[in-house]
């Protein structure tokens with residue numbers, strides 16, 4: 001398949017330029033003869049960005065396919081302009097051995113509409129970590145969350161960091177201090193109060209200090225508090241990175257009225273939200289990732305619901321709406337959702353719109369307005385915390401490995417499973 005985007009505004013982290021973009025097979029190329037089998041797309045007034053790389057999703061296979069399947073999750077992804085997802089290891093069984101990693105590869109093979117990778121779980125499994133190959137990163141749960149991957153032993157963290165340093169693999173931490181969570185659970189009942197910012201600050205500060213000692217690559221998942229922003233800002237270097245999630249940018253703790261907005265780490269105060277926006281702007285934050293964590297309406301609607309909210313399909317429209325509101329620039333999105341996740345997780349040849357790179361692209365209409373509604377939701381969970389929001393700025397075409405998978409807000413008619421294991 002050959003594509004030409006005519007007269008489109010290409011946006012990368014370092015600027016924008018109106019030009020034609022040629023796609024031949026999987027790649028962006030300098031130029032080709034406009035023969036007969038070329039599809040010409042008029043990009044006048046529209047923007048072409050690197051396809052979104054969402055480095056933190058939970059697509060629930062194996063073990064919880066009633067919440068999400070790889071087909072539904074990856075459909076949701078491409079509908080939202082996402083071309084690559086990196087999936088978390090808190091499956092059943094957890095992805096903590098090479099055997100389980102291989103089993104997950106076999107399970108997902110040939111079933112994905114977007115590209116994908118599988119993070120590996122780090123707990124006491126040191127021998128497995130030594131032999132690990134083919135994961136973008138190792139995930140460590142410093143505080144308990146969904147699944148049973150908790151590691152609350154500093155000596156185990158140190159060993160994991162050392163192994164990953166030798167293997168040049170980033171460690172991703174879920175940074176919430178488990179002792180404090182357990183203590184506060186005796187005293188408080190409200191989720192956002194039990195898991196306060198001090199839980200996050202203690203764990204983030206411990207992880208950053210350990211990284212300073214070992215020298216490994218460290219990525220702080222779902223950073224949510226102003227204290228964490230300050231720690232990362234003060235210790236920033238190319239081996240220390242962090243992500244923020246849309247739910248921590250678009251909601252505050254006051255809005256959590258029931259289980260639907262319960263997640264770990266929880267929603268925070270307005271001053272934390274403001275600090276995250278500031279930190280995205282000044283480069284302290286490297287990536288936006290969704291922590292797409294679908295649970296069914298039935299599961300979320302009862303007392304003591306599981307933590308987690310879906311998000312993979314609306315992160316780009318939410319951020320485009322924020323660009324329209326003047327809060328960020330499109331160049332910031334190209335960095336936060338494209339070039340930085342590609343750099344941190346070693347996805348070479350992706351994350352930038354340039355000749356020679358793989359054609360993972362998203363075409364954006366900044367003037368299109370739509371309301372998020374249940375019937376837009378492709379995720380199997382069937383709901384979104386953003387229902388009812390009017391958003392201006394939507395992806396209108398998603399290209400994965402040179403193939404059009406979404407067009408005009410609809411999945412492509414001949415939608416094919418072009419996603420590759422990265």
Ligand code: DOR
Pocket residue numbers: 058090145146174262263264265293294306307308309
């Ligand atoms: O809210 C959350 N949900 N936080 C996590 O760390 C896990 C996730 C899930 O898997 O549901």
Ligand code: ZN
Pocket residue numbers: 056057058088291293
């Ligand atoms: Zn997660």
